[in-house]
Amino acid sequence: PLPLDVEAIRADFPILSRTVREGKRLVYLDSGATSQKPRSVLDAERDFYETCNAAPHRGAHQLAEEATARYEAARATIGAFIGAPAEEVVFTRNTTEAINLVAYALSNAATAKEEQFRRYAVGQGDEIVVTEMEHHANLVPWQQLCERTGATLRWLGLTDDGRLDLSDLATVVNERTKLVAVTQQSNILGTINPLEDIAARAREVGALLLVDGAQSVPHQPVDVTTLGADFLVFSGHKMLGPTGVGVLWGRYEVLDALPPFLTGGSMIEVVRMEGSTFMPPPQRFEAGVPMTAQVIGLAAAVEYLQQLGMDRVQAHEEALTGYALAKLAEIPGVRVIGPPDTVARGGAVSFTVEGIHPHDVGQVLDDLGVEVRVGHHCAWPVVRRYGVPATTRATFYVHTGYDDIDALADAVREAQRFFGVAQGEVS
Ligand code: PMP
Numbered sequence: 001p002l003p004l005d006v007e008a009i010r011a012d013f014p015i016l017s018r019t020v021r022e023g024k025r026l027v028y029l030d031s032g033a034t035s036q037k038p039r040s041v042l043d044a045e046r047d048f049y050e051t052c053n054a055a056p057h058r059g060a061h062q063l064a065e066e067a068t069a070r071y072e073a074a075r076a077t078i079g080a081f082i083g084a085p086a087e088e089v090v091f092t093r094n095t096t097e098a099i100n101l102v103a104y105a106l107s108n109a110a111t112a113k114e115e116q117f118r119r120y121a122v123g124q125g126d127e128i129v130v131t132e133m134e135h136h137a138n139l140v141p142w143q144q145l146c147e148r149t150g151a152t153l154r155w156l157g158l159t160d161d162g163r164l165d166l167s168d169l170a171t172v173v174n175e176r177t178k179l180v181a182v183t184q185q186s187n188i189l190g191t192i193n194p195l196e197d198i199a200a201r202a203r204e205v206g207a208l209l210l211v212d213g214a215q216s217v218p219h220q221p222v223d224v225t226t227l228g229a230d231f232l233v234f235s236g237h238k239m240l241g242p243t244g245v246g247v248l249w250g251r252y253e254v255l256d257a258l259p260p261f262l263t264g265g266s267m268i269e270v271v272r273m274e275g276s277t278f279m280p281p282p283q284r285f286e287a288g289v290p291m292t293a294q295v296i297g298l299a300a301a302v303e304y305l306q307q308l309g310m311d312r313v314q315a316h317e318e319a320l321t322g323y324a325l326a327k328l329a330e331i332p333g334v335r336v337i338g339p340p341d342t343v344a345r346g347g348a349v350s351f352t353v354e355g356i357h358p359h360d361v362g363q364v365l366d367d368l369g370v371e372v373r374v375g376h377h378c379a380w381p382v383v384r385r386y387g388v389p390a391t392t393r394a395t396f397y398v399h400t401g402y403d404d405i406d407a408l409a410d411a412v413r414e415a416q417r418f419f420g421v422a423q424g425e426v427s
Contacts, residue, residue, distance in 0.1 A: 002401065003312045003316040003319065004313070006399060009398050010399045013036050015036050016028070016399060021369050024368060024369030026371065027369050027370040027371065027407045027408065028371050029370060029371060029394040029395060030372055030373050031395045031397035032348050032373065032393065032395030033238075035237065035238050035240050035241075036240070036397075037240055038304050040300050040301075041240060041242065041297045041300045041304065044296050044300035045296065045297040048070065048292065048296045049293060053293075054066070055289045056068040056070075056289075056290065057071075057266055057283075058266075058289075070292075071296065072086065074296050075089050075091070077302055077303065078302055079249075081302045081305075082222055082224050082232065082249060083226075084225075084249050085252075088249055088250055088282070089247060089249055089282060090250065090255070090282040091245060091247060091248075091282075091291065092285075093244060093246055094237070094243075094244075095137055095213075096141075096246075097246060098231075099138055099181070099210070100141045100261070101261040101285060102231055102250075103142060104261040105120075105258040105261050106121070106149075107122060107148045107149050109122070110122065116256075116257060117257065117258065120208065120254070120257060122145060122149045123149050123150060124151065125176065126149070126151040126152070126177075126178045127153075127154050127174070127178065128145060128146060128151055128152070128154070128177070128178060128179050128181070129153075129172055129173050129179070130142055130180075130181050130182065131155055131156040131182050131183070132155055132158045132382065132385055133188070133379065133382055134181070134182070134381075135183065135214065135377075135378050136378040138182075138183060138212045152176075154172050161340060162186075162190075162191050163191055163193075164182075164191070166194070166197060166198075169197065173201045173205060174205055175205050177202070178207055179207055179208040179210060180198060180202045180208070180210070181209075181210040182195070182209075182211060182212065184212065184217075185216040185220075185346045186379070187215045187348060187377055188337070188348065188376075188377040188379045188383075188393060189337065189338035189348070189350065190339065190345045190348035190349060190350070191339055191344065192345060195228060195229070199227070199228030199229060200228070208231070209228065209229045209230050210230065210231040210232075210233065211231065211232045212233055213232045213234040214234050215348065217232070217234040219314060219347060219397075221311060222310075224249055230251050230254045231251075232248075233246065233248050233249070234246065236294065236297070240301040240304055240397075240398075242291075242293070243294070245298050255282070255284075258285075259278075260285060260287070261285060262287040264287040264288050265287065265288055266283060266287060267287045305398075308398060314346075317346060317396050317397070318345075318346075318347070320347055320396045322342045323402055324349050324394065324396075324405045324408070325340065325341065325342070325349065327408075327409040328349070328409065330409075331416070333354035333421060334412060335351060335352050336349060336350065336351045337352065337382075347395060347397070348394075348396075349393065349395075350391035351391060351392055352388050353392070354421065356415055356416070356419045356421060357389070358375070358389070358390040358391055359375075360415070361392045362374035362392055364411060364414055364415035368410075372393060373392075373393045374392050376391075394408055
């Protein structure tokens, strides 16, 4: 049996009771793109709007007070989930915006008139290090930062079996490195990266470390007190929460030394026509009326996950991943792109089917109610590295069961039959 009670969990997700493609059971294997939402999250958002909707941190009326209290309580809940105090939690729109926030703060630091904001300035001669398996969200903002500042982008490559190649870690991360940005779990390969080694090297050379937790925080226990990072970023919508809210966690001392990214209301201390001063973190990085309902919804998602237990969520997905890898290995012509076993690997399984373009695979799967992602998964350098045009990717979550993976394997065989590429009779 699986660690989680899949039937009971499915009953919490209203969308899972609908059918697709003329009466077929919805086999949702695309949680890596965005997750479905349990009723408690939907209720939390609705309850906020129905009972205390107001702009937090403004106005002296009762609704504003209640909205502020709920918003700040949610910040504490979400912080505790990753082992962080509330004042180190900054709300953004998503992972992408959180990374852009850091990248812009680092380039703004170079021209800041305030001495306190210049500490982490990036400029000519400095280096930023990423890896070849980054999602575009953790690559393009760094390319752009380098273009703005004259810094140089370097990267760690990949091994043939989908892992980070750390053989040149000591030269790629060096005294010129200002920041290392790396994903904790690859959205396309499923690989879980050895952050301890990278964190140790970053610390040795005095570089900041940003961890992209978009695919790890939803799926395994993550604790910033042992992570060894300066920043951790993730998206609410991938962890059972609403769209429109993401998190930037930063070590307070580092956040406090950074200038703002977006500016305007709610983040200022004093404003004069001649210039303005800014609030301390986290308010310094939260300009404008925040996504209050979404933050409250995300806190409900965190509570839902905590009730299941992140250790069990991880064990559940590991069991599913092992099952999926074995099932796909039984099908001739299927090639998994990424680690071949469950060692340091999460629940994202990418594959190709010999003789059928991934988009055609996706089409047949969709006709059968099996919803997967096809394409380059916003990690174009990865598909290029492995010499494929695209992959078909199945991702798992708390409501995924063995039946979903059986449906996937059956659908892949159906695609082979449909396109006439079945290699011998399959068992
Ligand atoms: N990083 C990784 C590893 C991801 O999987 C994703 C989402 N696919 C992102 C960053 C970007 O997340 P968002 O689109 O929510 O900003």
